[in-house]
Amino acid sequence: MDGVKRWWALGALAVALLAFGLDVTVLSVALPTLAVDLQASTSELQWFSNAYTLVLAAGLLPAGLLGDKFGTKRFLLGGLALFGLASVACAYAGTAEMLIAARAFLGLGAAALVPLSMSVLNVLFPGADRARAIAVWAAAMAVGIPLGPVVGGWLLDNFWWGSVFLLNVPAVLAGLVLLAWLVPNLPGDRARRVDLPGVVLSSVSLAALTYGLVEAGDRGWGSAAALGPVAGGLVLLAGFVVHQARVDQPLLDLKLFASPGFRWGAVLATLASFTMMGALFVLPQYFQAVQATDALGTGLRLLPVVGGLLVGVRTAEWLRPRLGAGVLVSAGFVVMTAGLVTGTATGAGDGYGFPAVWVSLVGVGLGFALPPSMDVAMGALSPGRGGVGGGVLQAVRQVGGTFGVAILGTVLNAAYRTRVDVSGLPGEAASAVRSSAAAGVEVAARVPALLGSVRESFVSGMAAALWVCAGFALVGAVLAALFLPRQAQDVAGAESGHEVVAG
Numbered sequence: 076m077d078g079v080k081r082w083w084a085l086g087a088l089a090v091a092l093l094a095f096g097l098d099v100t101v102l103s104v105a106l107p108t109l110a111v112d113l114q115a116s117t118s119e120l121q122w123f124s125n126a127y128t129l130v131l132a133a134g135l136l137p138a139g140l141l142g143d144k145f146g147t148k149r150f151l152l153g154g155l156a157l158f159g160l161a162s163v164a165c166a167y168a169g170t171a172e173m174l175i176a177a178r179a180f181l182g183l184g185a186a187a188l189v190p191l192s193m194s195v196l197n198v199l200f201p202g203a204d205r206a207r208a209i210a211v212w213a214a215a216m217a218v219g220i221p222l223g224p225v226v227g228g229w230l231l232d233n234f235w236w237g238s239v240f241l242l243n244v245p246a247v248l249a250g251l252v253l254l255a256w257l258v259p260n261l262p263g264d265r266a267r268r269v270d271l272p273g274v275v276l277s278s279v280s281l282a283a284l285t286y287g288l289v290e291a292g293d294r295g296w297g298s299a300a301a302l303g304p305v306a307g308g309l310v311l312l313a314g315f316v317v318h319q320a321r322v323d324q325p326l327l328d329l330k331l332f333a334s335p336g337f338r339w340g341a342v343l344a345t346l347a348s349f350t351m352m353g354a355l356f357v358l359p360q361y362f363q364a365v366q367a368t369d370a371l372g373t374g375l376r377l378l379p380v381v382g383g384l385l386v387g388v389r390t391a392e393w394l395r396p397r398l399g400a401g402v403l404v405s406a407g408f409v410v411m412t413a414g415l416v417t418g419t420a421t422g423a424g425d426g427y428g429f430p431a432v433w434v435s436l437v438g439v440g441l442g443f444a445l446p447p448s449m450d451v452a453m454g455a456l457s458p459g460r461g462g463v464g465g466g467v468l469q470a471v472r473q474v475g476g477t478f479g480v481a482i483l484g485t486v487l488n489a490a491y492r493t494r495v496d497v498s499g500l501p502g503e504a505a506s507a508v509r510s511s512a513a514a515g516v517e518v519a520a521r522v523p524a525l526l527g528s529v530r531e532s533f534v535s536g537m538a539a540a541l542w543v544c545a546g547f548a549l550v551g552a553v554l555a556a557l558f559l560p561r562q563a564q565d566v567a568g569a570e571s572g573h574e575v576v577a578g
């Protein structure tokens with residue numbers, strides 16, 4: 076493929092992935108309005124998010140398999156089209172049940188879009204160019220995360236709630252046209268058999284594990300609603316591994332994990348996702364509960380994460396040939412650790428300047444750590460197995476991010492509930508205050524003396540969560556320094572005169 080045209084194809088992918096990034100956060104802006112307009116219960120509000128998350132987790136590996144078998148471009152376009160149609164269905168859903176169903180189809184479209192877009196990168200950008208392409212790929216999704224509340228908040232102020240879902244449609248339409256034109260046909264391996272038991276086991280295990288982790292974040296790790304699905308998911312995942320070791324044409328070739336590049340690249344990309352999701356979990360709550368910002372203001376205050384990410388990506392691109400992936404990723408985790416530890420000093424009375432500094436540091440570290448980790452992992456994949464390999468990489472990142480939110484949510488809530496002063500409040504009001512800082516702020520509107528305790532307690536809980544997040548980031552720094560290869564496996568093979576392909 077022409078060298079210039081493939082970079083235009085990358086731009087088309089970036090446009091399509093922007094829609095995915097926007098949808099990650101835009102729903103949170105609309106939840107209060109949906110609760111009123113659709114008369115949605117608390118459980119239904121949770122399922123607006125869970126339906127998407129569970130189908131996304133369950134569909135990543137099957138979507139990658141179908142792309143590898145029948146052609147990556149075909150299923151990439153199909154997934155993007157489904158994402159757009161489901162966005163329209165979300166916008167015009169008349170009931171909570173219809174919105175939940177539409178969100179599930181949205182997750183199915185995303186399950187094809189994310190891993191197959193990585194598979195395209197693996198084919199179009201072999202060797203050293205792939206690192207830059209993955210950096211653009213990651214930045215395109217990251218930019219949408221803070222833009223979701225910014226644009227969504229403006230739309231809700233001026234239009235009806237469905238407009239936040241129609242926000243995806245222009246990016247989807249532009250992506251469809253550009254991808255159809257610019258991305259070459261990538262034929263699949265039609266002779267490859269579909270491992271149906273492996274598909275079922277992988278889908279159900281990942282969905283159950285994800286659901287249990289979400290429930291653990293909401294209800295605590297000791298609840299049956301969390302422990303049951305997590306235990307069941309782990310058992311099914313073990314069954315999946317045993318089945319893959321015995322079947323002639325497995326969904327996932329377990330020999331792939333013998334490659335240090337794929338194994339450690341996946342682990343470190345997951346740790347980076349854990350750290351990122353942890354920061355994005357606590358920061359919106361801090362801005363809204365402590366600094367009293369609305370959704371639009373919260374989105375604007377998250378922009379330094381993306382700014383830092385872009386700076387980190389550009390700097391890492393320049394440093395990587397000199398330092399190698401292992402040193403660079405380790406340094407990225409060290410910078411993230413420094414940012415998170417600095418964040419633990421945030422006080423309830425601080426303005427925006429101090430949080431903006433440490434949030435930017437986290438973004439810079441993420442730009443150093445995430446793209447090179449993913450590049451080293453993808454470098455271990457043969458082009459014909461990029462879909463499933465990308466699905467595996469995204470599945471472990473998805474579970475890692477959900478795990479991070481569940482752990483950090485538990486830590487934050489425990490510290491907050493221990494410190495918040497509810498003495499003198501009626502039982503129902505005290506229970507509401509303990510449930511979350513957002514609910515505490517609402518009660519404090521009627522009991523002004525309570526507001527200081529709510530905000531101080533939340534900041535204390537946020538500090539505890541950031542310490543845990545920093546601990547995981549420090550583990551990432553050590554693992555990267557010890558085990559991550561200096562460069563992607565196929566680059567090493569090219570330089571030595573031999574192609575190196577795993578999977």
